[in-house]
Amino acid sequence: MDAAAPPQSNPGLSDYFAEERTFLAWIRTGLALMGFGFVVARFGLFLQEIQLVQPNAAFQSHQLSIWFGTALILVGVAANVYAARRHSQFLAQMNRGAAHTFRPSRHLAVLAFFLALIGLAMAIYLALLHNSSPASVTRTSIAHAEEALMSAASKGQSAATDNGIVSKRSAHSVDETTAKLQSMLQAKGITVFALVDHSGEAAKAGMTMLPTKLLIFGSPKAGTPVMLAAPTSAIDLPLKILVWQDSQGQVWVCYNSLPYLQQRHNIPQGLLANLAAVEALASQAVS
Numbered sequence: 001m002d003a004a005a006p007p008q009s010n011p012g013l014s015d016y017f018a019e020e021r022t023f024l025a026w027i028r029t030g031l032a033l034m035g036f037g038f039v040v041a042r043f044g045l046f047l048q049e050i051q052l053v054q055p056n057a058a059f060q061s062h063q064l065s066i067w068f069g070t071a072l073i074l075v076g077v078a079a080n081v082y083a084a085r086r087h088s089q090f091l092a093q094m095n096r097g098a099a100h101t102f103r104p105s106r107h108l109a110v111l112a113f114f115l116a117l118i119g120l121a122m123a124i125y126l127a128l129l130h131n132s133s134p135a136s137v138t139r140t141s142i143a144h145a146e147e148a149l150m151s152a153a154s155k156g157q158s159a160a161t162d163n164g165i166v167s168k169r170s171a172h173s174v175d176e177t178t179a180k181l182q183s184m185l186q187a188k189g190i191t192v193f194a195l196v197d198h199s200g201e202a203a204k205a206g207m208t209m210l211p212t213k214l215l216i217f218g219s220p221k222a223g224t225p226v227m228l229a230a231p232t233s234a235i236d237l238p239l240k241i242l243v244w245q246d247s248q249g250q251v252w253v254c255y256n257s258l259p260y261l262q263q264r265h266n267i268p269q270g271l272l273a274n275l276a277a278v279e280a281l282a283s284q285a286v287s
Helices: 013-052 063-096 106-132 134-155 174-188 198-204 220-229 231-235 258-265 269-275 277-286
Strands: 158-160 165-170 191-197 212-218 239-245 251-256
Touching: 013 063, 165 277, 174 191, 174 212, 174 239, 174 251, 174 277, 191 198, 198 212, 212 220, 220 231, 220 269, 231 258, 239 277, 251 258, 251 277, 258 269
Parallel strands: none
Antiparallel strands: 158 165, 165 251, 191 212, 212 239, 239 251
């Protein structure tokens, strides 16, 4: 008589719970891959945004990080889809009481190999970006800007940079220069729309900033004709004067030059006189 086959043991509750834990681990893996992919993709956009505020820096493309991030997100989606399919099949086998054979998972091996390739490619990509660190470029740009202002100050009272900003060296402190400007505006009947104390707001936030104040002023009678003739000029009007102190203790008065405003917004030549008050005010405030 043939020997009876050993009876198959039905899966217990602990087996189902173990399968649930495995399924949840797969979901966590997929979510982690998608989240990490989003961070990698945004890293490239972050580098591009930093580069936009550095007009003298050579443009570099960071599209590879977007591709790396997209690939990781897609792998995360695929991992969750595979986990759901595998979980359904495994539960069906357990409910039928079918025997299971265990072998190395090709899917896990492919996933691990793919992630290793992505990690290696990202390491090489970051190593290539190391020599063009945005932070070092920003520090260099700031240093060059201050050197240019100090050089101009040694030659005269004002300097016009290629970005349309006129800088005049003031003989007074930031508070004194600002108060002098306000008094002159009040005497001329020009409206002061706002006084933005950047350094004061920074102190309220627990941060340290050298004295920096922005004065926003203008006359509707003078500014309205300009905005009617050149509507985009409204982005630079009312007029603004920035009073700030550099790291050497020198106080500067800065404003947009009239030729810059005219070229930027195509303001008619005859209307430039409406904006000329900013030059006279700045010249009187620094003396």
